[in-house]
Each structure stands twice: as C-alpha cells, then as structure tokens.
C-alpha cells in the first residue's frame with residue numbers, strides 16, 4: 134500500500150497509537166482496521182453512548198437546529214482520505230447525534246417515545262458485528278430459530294393460538310403492509326377490494342392499503358364514537374353497502390391503542406363480525422400490543438387473540454431500539470402463500486426440512502436480526518421487569534389524570550387509556566371559546582417546547598385542541614410527570630393572563 138493511499142487515521146489517531154511496530158495492529162489496510170483500533174473505537178463509542186444515556190435527565194428532551202445551521206456545519210465533499218476514527222466519532226456525537234428529539238429522555242412525552250434497554254442496544258451491535266442476514270435457514274439457522282422462539286413468546290403474551298406465527302419487521306408500518314398483502318391474497322385479490330379502519334387509525338394503515346393497491350376511494354374510514362372507538366353500526370352498514378355495490382371487503386382493521394388517545398376498538402365485536410362475514414381481521418397493536426404483558430392490559434385487549442393478523446412495535450412498549458416491529462398471523466400459511474416466491478439464484482436456500490425461510494413471510498429478503506434485541510433484553514432482565522415497566526407507565530398515566538382532575542387550571546379531554554393522557558388548559562371558571570382555548574394551549578405547548586426540559590405534543594380530538602402526554606418510558610418517574618404538569622399549569626396561567634382572563 135503506498136503512503137499516499139494510507140488513511141490518515143493510521144498515523145495520527147490516538148486509539149491504536151501504541152500498536153506494536155510491524156504487527157498487523159499497526160495500520161489500516163484498505164477497509165480493514167487493526168483489532169486494537171477496532172476495540173479502541175468500540176470502547177470510545179460505548180463510552181459516548183453510556184455517557185449520553187447517563188446525562189439524559191440533565192438535558193433538554195429536545196434539541197434541534199434550523200436547516201441553514203446544519204447545512205453550514207455538515208455540508209462537505211466526502212473526504213478522499215480517511216480521518217482519525219476518534220475524531221469522526223467525536224464529531225458525530227457533537228455535531229449530528231444531539232440534534233434530535235431525545236425520545237428516551239424521561240420527560241419525552243410527545244408522539245410515541247421509546248426508551249431502549251442496553252441489552253437491546255448491544256444486540257444491534259452484535260448482530261451487525263456478526264453480520265447476520267436473517268433471510269433464510271441456510272444463511273442464518275441460529276438466528277431463524279431464535280426468531281421463531283421470540284415470536285412464540287409474543288404469541289403467548291397475546292394469548293394467540295398455538296400454530297400462529299410471524300416475523301420481525303422494520304416497524305408497525307411494514308407489519309401492516311405485510312398483513313394487507315396476506316389479506317388481499319386470502320380474499321383472492323379482488324378487483325374492487327375495500328379495507329375498513331376507524332377515523333382514529335394511524336396513517337401507516339392508509340399508506341399500507343395504498344401500497345397494496347386498494348384504491349383510495351375504497352379505503353373506508355369508519356367514524357369513531359365519543360370514546361374514539363370504531364362505531365360498530367357504521368362499520369356494519371359500510372360493509373353491507375359495499376357488498377351490495379359490488380365491492381369486495383379485504384380487511385377490517387382495529388386499533389389496539391390508537392395513537393392520539395390510546396383508544397382500543399371493540400375488538401371482540403369486530404372479531405365476531407369479521408368471522409361471520411369472512412373478512413380478514415387485522416389489529417394494529419403497534420402502540421398498545423405489549424400492554425398484554427400486564428393483567429390490566431390483557432383485559433383491555435381481550436379479543437385481540439381472534440385476529441387474523443396483529444402488528445406490534447417492540448421499539449415502543451417493549452423497550453427496544455428502532456427498528457423492531459413484528460407481525461403475527463393466525464395462519465402462517467397465509468403469509469407464506471403471499472410472499473413465498475422462488476428465484477433460481479436462491480434455489481440452494483431450499484435446504485433442510487421443517488423450517489421457515491423468513492424471507493418467505495414478508496417484504497424483505499435481506500433482514501437484520503431484530504429478534505436478538507428482544508431475546509437479549511428478556512434474558513438479562515426477565516419478563517417480570519418488563520411487565521413492571523409497562524404497568525408502572527400505565528399507573529403514572531392514571532396518576533397524571535387524577536392530578537389534572539384536581540387542578541383548577543387543567544381539564545382532561547379524554548379518559549386515560551394505555552398510558553396516553555389527553556388534557557388542556559381550561560380553567561373551571563373561564564368559559565372560553567374553542568378558538569381562545571386553542572390559542573392558549575398552543576402558546577403553552579410552545580413554552581414547554583422552548584423553555585422547559587420536557588417535550589410534549591398535541592392532538593386534535595373532534596377539533597378540540599389537546600395537549601397529550603404519552604408515558605411509556607421505563608425511566609420516567611412521578612416527579613417527571615408532576616413537574617411537567619406543573620410547568621403546563623404555570624405557563625397556562627401566564628397565557629391566560631396575557632389573554633385577559
């Protein structure tokens with residue numbers, strides 16, 4: 134290797150400096166790093182990450198930068214020569230990675246946060262280090278067997294029947310997509326296929342329906358009732374009308390934890406209706422599914438076990454790093470019938486017997502080894518710790534609701550379900566118009582955003598602007614919730630005063 138083409142890091146980086154002269158540790162060769170440098174950089178990366186996690190409570194939950202600032206900082210041509218690894222890691226940790234919503238901050242309550250466990254993070258590293266492609270049994274028999282094991286744990290947590298199976302996906306969106314493909318094929322891929330979901334369903338389902346070729350005008354958005362649960366009568370009427378009009382229902386979708394409110398659709402009634410009508414029943418449990426770990430969650434999700442397919446996100450309430458979605462189906466043949474295509478180049482993967490090739494179960498051929506995260510986390514902490522973490526989050530949400538009910542400034546806008554608290558500034562004695570309330574609550578949201586360490590978000594409940602806390606972080610304490618609510622009250626009082634109330 135000529136001196137010219139040698140990356141700078143071999144000679145100037147601190148990690149690796151004390152390599153034995155003349156040994157393989159000495160220099161970077163091509164795209165290969167000497168083992169000592171690899172270890173030094175890995176240690177540095179681990180220290181950066183651990184320090185970040187430890188310092189989270191003292192940080193703001195959100196940091197962002199406007200586009201121009203980031204363009205100025207980051208725009209550059211790719212360097213022709215490599216730079217010292219230590220500097221590259223430091224720069225990533227200083228200039229790129231902090232400019233985010235810190236979803237795992239204990240006061241990160243906006244949207245749907247996520248707080249991964251350390252074993253899950255390590256599993257990502259190990260799976261990448263072992264370069265696992267969990268595509269087929271031939272290529273990854275150990276990982277494939279482990280995926281079967283972990284999927285079966287989830288099946289049992291949900292009370293899903295034996296024989297049901299599935300796979301890990303990138304997230305809830307791709308789980309819905311794979312489910313809709315299976316549903317469409319099971320329905321015989323009809324010309325005028327329709328799907329049904331509530332007006333509270335996630336846009337991921339709309340996108341998935343669109344991708345599988347359901348025409349936009351054939352996606353039925355069924356109104357929800359006062360509790361934001363799908364209205365059964367409206368659903369039945371819609372299906373009846375479609376059948377009479379020559380349409381073919383492909384799938385009915387239920388929310389098991391709608392994003393805005395945590396609302397759970399009437400799962401048992403929907404399951405019954407789907408079974409009577411011979412329509413595929415898909416449950417979007419991306420947010421709420423892992424509540425099934427707890428007794429209270431199991432009760433709330435009763436009926437989920439009758440679904441034809443269930444999408445869940447382990448990167449939400451099972452405390453895993455992104456991406457860790459999964460899809461379970463009652464009859465695994467429905468997935469394999471939809472996705473089991475053969476290619477000559479892959480003919481050797483028809484190897485051995487009595488095993489799945491996970492690439493025959495979904496969109497992806499090359500797949501990262503997501504099951505390892507869940508497995509390593511459960512192995513190291515045990516299921517009981519996860520159950521406690523989910524239960525604790527649900528209890529904090531109930532406690533928050535009680536606090537709001539007792540506050541003269543705040544109002545609950547939807548009863549707490551599955552860890553989601555919807556509320557707003559609306560003093561008992563103020564009698565304010567909706568537009569005024571929206572203005573006041575928007576200004577409080579902005580104050581929290583800029584001037585408080587917490588991050589909260591908002592939603593619109595039948596045009597009622599609401600603040601919203603989603604409490605699912607295993608590190609969140611009552612103090613985190615209380616001080617955030619107190620900050621909302623404080624900013625609310627200031628906003629009311631400015632408004633002349």
Ligand SMILES: Cc1ncc(COP(=O)(O)O)c(C=O)c1O
Pocket residue numbers: 245303304305306307335337338390391392417418419420446458
């Ligand atoms: C209820 C619900 N469904 C589906 C999704 C989409 O999941 P993902 O972002 O993992 O693709 C989300 C994401 O937050 C969700 O909350």
